[in-house]
Amino acid sequence: xxxxxxxxxANLHGGELVVTYPFDMTRTYxxxxxxxxxxxxxxxxxxxxxYATANLAMASGERRRCHYDDFTRYGxxxxxANWHTVAxxxxxxxxxxxxxxxxxxxLSCDKFPHASELPEEWENNRESLLLFMEQVGHGAxxxxxxxxx
Numbered sequence: 494x495x496x497x498x499x500x501x502x503a504n505l506h507g508g509e510l511v512v513t514y515p516f517d518m519t520r521t522y523x524x525x526x527x528x529x530x531x532x533x534x535x536x537x538x539x540x541x542x543x544y545a546t547a548n549l550a551m552a553s554g555e556r557r558r559c560h561y562d563d564f565t566r567y568g569x570x571x572x573x574a575n576w577h578t579v580a581x582x583x584x585x586x587x588x589x590x591x592x593x594x595x596x597x598x599x600l601s602c603d604k605f606p607h608a609s610e611l612p613e614e615w616e617n618n619r620e621s622l623l624l625f626m627e628q629v630g631h632g633a634x635x636x637x638x639x640x641x642x
Contacts, residue, residue, distance in 0.1 A: 494587060494590075494591040494593060495590065495591055498591060498592065498593065499587070499591065499593040499595075500593060500594065500629050501540070501593065501594050501595075501625070501626070501628060501629050502583075502587055502593050502594070502595040502596075503544070503595065503596050503597070503598050503622075503625060504583050504584070504595065504596075504597050504598070505597075505598050505600055506597060506598065506599050506600065507599065507600050507601045507603060507604045507605065507606065508559070508599060508601075508602070508603070508604040509559045509560065509562070509564075509599035509602065510548075510550055510551050510556065510559055510564065510569065510599060510600075510601065510602060511545075511551075511562070511564040511567075511569055511570065511571055511576070511599045512541040512542075512544050512545045512548075512551075512569060512570045512571075512596055512597070512598050512599070513541070513570070513571055513572070513573040513576060513584070513596065513597045513599070514531075514534075514537035514538065514540065514541045514570065514571075514572060514573060514584065514596045514597075515529075515531050515537060515572075515573060515582075515584045515585050515588045515595070516529040516530070516531055516572070516573065516574055516584075516585055516588075517529075517573030517574050517578065517579040517582035517584050517585050517597075518574055518578055518579065518580050518581075518582065518585055519574045519578045524578070525577065525578055526574065526575055526576065526577060526578065527574050527575065527578070528572050528574070528575045529572060529573075529574040529575070530572060531588060533588075533594070534572075536594060537594065537596065538570065539628075540594060540596055540625065540628055541570035541596050542568060542570055543621075543624050543625055543628060544596065544598060544621045544622075544624070544625045545568060545569035545570050545621075546568075546569075547620045547621040547624045548569070548617055548618060548620075548621040549616065549617040549618075549620075550601070550617040551564075551569040552569075557602075559602035560602075562576070573585075573597065582597075583595060583597075584596065584597055596625075598618075598621075600614060600617075600618055601614055601617075
C-alpha cells in the first residue's frame with residue numbers, strides 16, 4: 494500500500510453486522526471503548542453509511558441482533574474504538590501511513606458461514622461493495638490516486 498497508493502479500501506470480517514471506521518485504538522490506554530474520531534470523521538461516516546444502507550441484511554427492517562450489541566440504533570455504523578479497541582488495526586495503519594480511507598465491514602452474524610449460505614451473503618453485500626467502490630469517483634475527500642483500487 495505504501496508503494497502503490499490506494500485511495501479506498503475495505504477489510505471484510507464475519508461475526509457481526511456493522512461497518513466500523515477509524516480510529517480503532519482508544520486514545521486513553523486503559524479504556525476498552527472510547528469514541529476516537531479522525532479529522533476526516535465525516536468522510537469515514539459517509540463511506541460507512543454508503544455501505545451499511547445498501548447492505549440488504551443491515552438495512553432490513555426484520556434484521557436480528559447478532560449478539561448483544563444493537564447497531565441499528567447507530568445506523569449500523571460505529572467508530573471502531575467506540576465498539577472495541579484494536580491496537581494496530583489495518584484501518585488505522587491505512588489512514589495514518591498511506592492516506593487510504595479504509596473501513597471494516599462485518600458481513601454476517603456468522604463468523605464462518607456454511608458454503609450453502611454464500612450466495613445469500615453475496616447478494617446481501619454485492620450492491621454495497623459496488624456503491625462503496627464508486628465513492629472513489631465522487632472524490633469524497635479521498636486522497637491519492639485510484640490505481641490501487
